[in-house]
Amino acid sequence: MDIIDKVVIVTGASSGIGEAGARLLAAEGARVALAARSREKLETLAAELPDSFSIPVDMTDEASIKSMVAEVVKHYGRIDVLVNNAGRGSAWLPIEKVDVDDYRSLVELNVFGPILAMQEVIPIMRKQGGGAIVNIGSGTVHLVREGGGLYPGTKILLSHITRVARKELEKDGITVSLLHPYITATNFFTNIATNRDEPLVASPGLLDTADSAEKVAQAMVEIIRSGADEVSLALPRLQALL
Numbered sequence: 054m055d056i057i058d059k060v061v062i063v064t065g066a067s068s069g070i071g072e073a074g075a076r077l078l079a080a081e082g083a084r085v086a087l088a089a090r091s092r093e094k095l096e097t098l099a100a101e102l103p104d105s106f107s108i109p110v111d112m113t114d115e116a117s118i119k120s121m122v123a124e125v126v127k128h129y130g131r132i133d134v135l136v137n138n139a140g141r142g143s144a145w146l147p148i149e150k151v152d153v154d155d156y157r158s159l160v161e162l163n164v165f166g167p168i169l170a171m172q173e174v175i176p177i178m179r180k181q182g183g184g185a186i187v188n189i190g191s192g193t194v195h196l197v198r199e200g201g202g203l204y205p206g207t208k209i210l211l212s213h214i215t216r217v218a219r220k221e222l223e224k225d226g227i228t229v230s231l232l233h234p235y236i237t238a239t240n241f242f243t244n245i246a247t248n249r250d251e252p253l254v255a256s257p258g259l260l261d262t263a264d265s266a267e268k269v270a271q272a273m274v275e276i277i278r279s280g281a282d283e284v285s286l287a288l289p290r291l292q293a294l295l
């Protein structure tokens with residue numbers, strides 16, 4: 054899809070990959086709806102990016118997601134692209150130690166949030182004759198390692214749903230894509246709320262090899278343009294851990 058003048062919702066636009074993606078998309082001529090919980094950060098970013106619009110949303114709250122999509126349509130009159138980027142990590146810990154309530158909140162954000170946002174934009178895109186949805190997965194989906202059942206599990210679930218949605222929506226001209234970042238230097242690791250005494254990555258030293266958020270933003274723009282089904286920035290770099 055050509056990006057110029059397209060209306061793109063980026064969730065999690067207040068930080069990291071989402072912020073870098075929003076900046077690059079705006080620089081490439083898109084009109085960007087900046088969505089996250091941090092209202093002030095979004096307003097500051099919106100003041101910088103021409104034709105952008107800040108829209109507070111809690112991606113764990115169905116009513117908030119519905120209202121976000123409605124507000125974007127009210128503001129721009131259409132939605133061409135949804136980037137489901139908002140997400141949170143968890144520490145690497147054995148299944149035996151899982152706090153199910155904490156995990157439930159992770160699944161709410163990393164899986165239910167993107168599904169609900171897709172459900173809201175699909176009818177709008179279908180009516181417009183097409184659109185693009187990019188779901189942000191994770192390189193951890195490639196790994197089956199001790200302690201790696203939780204956060205990677207949420208992204209594996211999202212990945213499968215994304216692949217199936219791609220098939221379901223092809224006939225409507227809606228392209229659904231999956232982008233797996235490699236470890237990326239963002240606030241992701243400081244935002245892991247609980248079990249901080251457990252490892253935060255699959256293997257010590259990996260954090261030193263992190264990509265920049267700008268590199269992932271470039272891949273985000275490319276996958277919107279190409280409509281590719283799946284791109285991983287993590288393979289073959291995680292090969293040694295497989």
Ligand SMILES: NC(=O)c1ccc[n+]([C@@H]2O[C@H](COP(=O)([O-])OP(=O)(O)OC[C@H]3O[C@@H](n4cnc5c(N)ncnc54)[C@H](OP(=O)(O)O)[C@@H]3O)[C@@H](O)[C@H]2O)c1
Nearest residue numbers: 065067068069070089090091112139140236237239240241
């Ligand atoms: N960094 C990595 O190594 C890495 C690797 C692979 C995949 N990823 C994925 O990349 C995506 C972006 O992560 P990041 O690295 O950029 O981390 P980040 O800097 O922590 O950004 C996370 C974003 O999600 C938003 N968010 C969190 N909870 C939310 C909620 N309930 N409702 C709405 N927005 C919410 C945050 O905004 P507010 O706090 O303002 O709401 C923030 O903008 C995530 O899906 C993550 O799983 C990251």
